Amino acid sequence: MKKKVIKIFSFGILGALIIFIIVVIGLYIGNREARNYIDRNILGKEVTSKDLPQIMLEDNSNVYAYGNYIAVLNNNELTIYDKNAKKLTNIEVEVSSPQFASCEGYLLVADKTENEIYLIHNASLEWQKKIEGTASEMTVNSKGAVAIALTGTTYKTVIVMYDITGKESFRTYLSTSNATDLAISTDCSYLSFIEINTNNIYIDSCVKTISIEKAKKDPENAIIYTYSLDDRATLLLNIQYKNQKIVLQADDGIYLLDKGNKTKLEDIKNTTSFASINLNGFYAIINNNDENQLQTCNAISGKKSIYLIDETVKNMYTNNNIIAINTGNKVDIIDTNGWLIKRFIPTQNFKNIVIGDHIIMVEYRDKIEIIKI
Numbered sequence: 001m002k003k004k005v006i007k008i009f010s011f012g013i014l015g016a017l018i019i020f021i022i023v024v025i026g027l028y029i030g031n032r033e034a035r036n037y038i039d040r041n042i043l044g045k046e047v048t049s050k051d052l053p054q055i056m057l058e059d060n061s062n063v064y065a066y067g068n069y070i071a072v073l074n075n076n077e078l079t080i081y082d083k084n085a086k087k088l089t090n091i092e093v094e095v096s097s098p099q100f101a102s103c104e105g106y107l108l109v110a111d112k113t114e115n116e117i118y119l120i121h122n123a124s125l126e127w128q129k130k131i132e133g134t135a136s137e138m139t140v141n142s143k144g145a146v147a148i149a150l151t152g153t154t155y156k157t158v159i160v161m162y163d164i165t166g167k168e169s170f171r172t173y174l175s176t177s178n179a180t181d182l183a184i185s186t187d188c189s190y191l192s193f194i195e196i197n198t199n200n201i202y203i204d205s206c207v208k209t210i211s212i213e214k215a216k217k218d219p220e221n222a223i224i225y226t227y228s229l230d231d232r233a234t235l236l237l238n239i240q241y242k243n244q245k246i247v248l249q250a251d252d253g254i255y256l257l258d259k260g261n262k263t264k265l266e267d268i269k270n271t272t273s274f275a276s277i278n279l280n281g282f283y284a285i286i287n288n289n290d291e292n293q294l295q296t297c298n299a300i301s302g303k304k305s306i307y308l309i310d311e312t313v314k315n316m317y318t319n320n321n322i323i324a325i326n327t328g329n330k331v332d333i334i335d336t337n338g339w340l341i342k343r344f345i346p347t348q349n350f351k352n353i354v355i356g357d358h359i360i361m362v363e364y365r366d367k368i369e370i371i372k373i
Contacts, residue, residue, distance in 0.1 A: 135150060148162075171219060181238050265297065268285070274315075280321050286309070333360060
């Protein structure tokens with residue numbers, strides 16, 4: 001009899017615990033105030049400056065986050081730090097006015113006005129070289145393949161592709177047009193670029209895709225797809241690869257480009273305040289309707305998620321699978337499934353946010369704070 005009572009009592013406790021968990025999950029999903037309380041007091045998602053590793057900056061420093069690292073450039077010296085603000089190495093570079101591009105652990109550094117370019121992998125210099133002209137656009141993929149659009153040569157634009165060792169793979173020459181964005185497929189099979197021609201009455205823009213294998217043998221005949229939108233007044237802004245498909249952001253919407261076909265996924269409306277495709281196959285849009293909301297969508301599957309924002313959004317930052325929403329007195333850090341990862345409460349105004357793989361860099365005038373995610 002005693003064992004039976006203990007068994008019933010145990011089942012009762014288990015049942016009550018299950019009901020409690022279901023109620024908590026229901027409140028977390030369906031009640032914003034309850035969710036904020038649980039995030040702050042139970043899950044510990046809220047952080048302030050006093051909780052974070054810091055790096056103090058000298059005057060005229062340029063900073064960037066990539067992978068799990070922070071890069072600080074000052075007086076032609078690139079210093080690499082880890083996510084705990086520990087200094088790892090110094091790399092001598094000839095860069096005074098830097099521009100950066102990154103993917104996972106790769107960091108590409110070039111000078112906006114000079115002809116030096118460097119590829120860093122994690123905390124090591126992979127290669128460096130002098131280029132003809134200056135880099136107007138550049139990209140690197142997760143395998144370390146690099147593409148650069150050069151200006152200041154005898155052609156209007158020259159697109160150059162390099163392999164992981166820094167060896168030149170091929171060149172594409174644009175005599176009357178500019179390349180305004182570049183993207184390399186993950187498997188290094190394709191290089192795509194946005195081409196803009198301003199010689200006509202209207203601005204003519206399109207996306208062109210190069211077969212890298214063909215370009216190595218016959219670069220003049222290596223363009224295999226050209227994508228143009230029906231409305232020539234529409235400006236093409238950015239492209240990103242997801243596997244072998246291209247996500248395109250134009251000023252009127254988000255498109256998916258695949259094997260010569262284009263599909264419009266989303267309209268960008270007058271109520272859209274922010275939009276980004278820099279999210280590893282997802283796109284993010286903030287619409288100001290009755291209430292601010294962040295919508296994320298998988299560009300391949302079409303699955304959407306919504307995150308409600310209770311204040312006016314000042315800025316949105318995106319990279320990889322992370323979105324940071326700045327409302328002035330807080331920064332919500334959200335994943336592409338619409339779930340809050342962290343909430344940062346700043347104690348002073350900051351200049352910029354840069355998102356790496358598992359870190360977020362908050363830049364101030366004289367320091368950096370590192371949020372681990």
